[in-house]
Amino acid sequence: xxxxxxxxxxxxxxxxxxxxxxxxxxxxxxxxxxxxxxxxxxxxxxxxxxxxxxxxxxxxxxxxxxxxxxxxxxxxxxxxxxxxxxxxxxxxxxxxxxxxxxxxxxxxxxxxxxxxxxxxxxxxxxxxxxxxxxxxxxxxxxxxxxxxxxxxxxxxxxxxxxxxxxxxxxxxxxxxxxxxxxxxxxxxxxxxxxxxxxxxxxxxxxxxxxxxxxxxxxxxx
Amino acid sequence: xxxxxxxxxxxxxxxxxxxxxxxxxxxxxxxxxxxxxxxxxxxxxxxxxxxxxxxxxxxxxxxxxxxxxxxxxxxxxxxxxxxxxxxxxxxxxxxxxxxxxxxxxxxxxxxxxxxxxxxxxxxxxxxxxxxxxxxxxxxxxxxxxxxxxxxxxxxxxxxxxxxxxxxxxxxxxxxxxxxxxxxxxxxxxxxxxxxxxxx
Numbered sequence: 001x002x003x004x005x006x007x008x009x010x011x012x013x014x015x016x017x018x019x020x021x022x023x024x025x026x027x028x029x030x031x032x033x034x035x036x037x038x039x040x041x042x043x044x045x046x047x048x049x050x051x052x053x054x055x056x057x058x059x060x061x062x063x064x065x066x067x068x069x070x071x072x073x074x075x076x077x078x079x080x081x082x083x084x085x086x087x088x089x090x091x092x093x094x095x096x097x098x099x100x101x102x103x104x105x106x107x108x109x110x111x112x113x114x115x116x117x118x119x120x121x122x123x124x125x126x127x128x129x130x131x132x133x134x135x136x137x138x139x140x141x142x143x144x145x146x147x148x149x150x151x152x153x154x155x156x157x158x159x160x161x162x163x164x165x166x167x168x169x170x171x172x173x174x175x176x177x178x179x180x181x182x183x184x185x186x187x188x189x190x191x192x193x194x195x196x197x198x199x200x201x202x203x204x205x206x207x208x209x210x211x212x213x214x215x216x217x218x219x220x221x
Numbered sequence: 222x223x224x225x226x227x228x229x230x231x232x233x234x235x236x237x238x239x240x241x242x243x244x245x246x247x248x249x250x251x252x253x254x255x256x257x258x259x260x261x262x263x264x265x266x267x268x269x270x271x272x273x274x275x276x277x278x279x280x281x282x283x284x285x286x287x288x289x290x291x292x293x294x295x296x297x298x299x300x301x302x303x304x305x306x307x308x309x310x311x312x313x314x315x316x317x318x319x320x321x322x323x324x325x326x327x328x329x330x331x332x333x334x335x336x337x338x339x340x341x342x343x344x345x346x347x348x349x350x351x352x353x354x355x356x357x358x359x360x361x362x363x364x365x366x367x368x369x370x371x372x373x374x375x376x377x378x379x380x381x382x383x384x385x386x387x388x389x390x391x392x393x394x395x396x397x398x399x400x401x402x403x404x405x406x407x408x409x410x411x412x413x414x415x416x417x418x419x420x
Binding site for chain 1: 266269270294297299301302303306314321324359
């Protein structure tokens with residue numbers, strides 16, 4: 001457990017040193033949200049209607065950006081071999097990477113989400129529900145994304161394969177996440193949707209690192 | 222006691238070495254030689270539990286070594302042909318993070334490889350030989366691990382660096398540690414058993 005936190009600490013230090021990656025994801029997210037009013041027109045009612053889905057999709061896509069380097073950099077420079085002989089269980093390595101992705105990419109996106117939502121005229125009252133839903137949904141995406149990144153290690157054009165693998169699996173989180181925000185705008189209870197997201201997170205939490213760990217081991221062979 | 226019996230390894234579905242047998246006692250050293258492509262790196266990866274075993278057995282104290290890969294990983298330290306360093310971190314940060322992951326004392330590792338003067342330098346600006354020293358400092362962090370696996374450890378090292386590595390290896394063997402190293406260059410390993418792999 002100590003070694004796993006050591007790994008998270010190292011990767012967060014690296015993420016802080018290479019802060020451009022995080023900034024790129026946040027800038028991509030804000031830009032994607034900002035493009036929609038140009039595309040669909042400035043009608044505030046239309047924007048407010050599509051805001052929950054747009055913010056969610058933009059956040060999902062932005063969170064995918066750093067995924068292929070999350071493990072790819074370690075695979076290329078030999079760090080992955082060192083981690084596999086460190087005595088850490090491969091699933092623990094994967095769990096640490098997922099935690100790093102959540103902290104270094106998902107968390108900044110959560111902080112930027114209110115800004116994106118306001119650009120799309122989402123009612124202020126729905127923003128707490130949006131952030132809560134994104135916090136859970138991004139956890140699911142971090143875990144699925146780590147598994148996807150581990151599976152595509154060493155594959156040619158793995159960066160292209162990765163979204164094709166991960167995005168379909170993220171659809172349930174998108175449905176319930178956007179529904180939670182929509183329920184908040186309509187004054188309906190949000191909690192059932194958040195509970196569904198939490199259930200997905202609870203399922204992915206043990207399963208995704210195990211799958212990713214097995215993929216890491218076979219990538220090293 | 223670390224023992225290979227008629228070991229064969231494959232990479233990409235092709236057998237790269239076969240019928241490798243050796244016995245390594247505490248304090249012993251094994252030097253892998255052979256032409257390019259003879260399978261030295263693949264053999265080291267198999268010994269580290271990273272490669273694919275095609276045939277034969279690998280024993281640790283008479284028990285199958287790879288039965289529990291986590292336990293096997295915890296008793297070895299590996300320096301591959303890649304340095305596995307992050308350009309953005311300084312030398313001291315690198316070893317500090319490594320020490321939290323694999324254990325050991327970062328200060329002792331810095332001192333053992335004579336890296337104190339470079340402690341605050343980012344890895345990005347180091348020369349190839351200096352990077353190699355940082356990679357080799359991992360061995361000192363893993364000093365408590367009995368089995369050291371080295372792939373061409375002296376590449377890019379200067380004469381003083383080779384002498385330093387010699388002292389570190391001798392100290393490890395004096396404590397009862399084992400060393401398996403591959404090299405085309407003369408290694409500072411006294412009375413090592415040579416294992417020649419054919420192409």
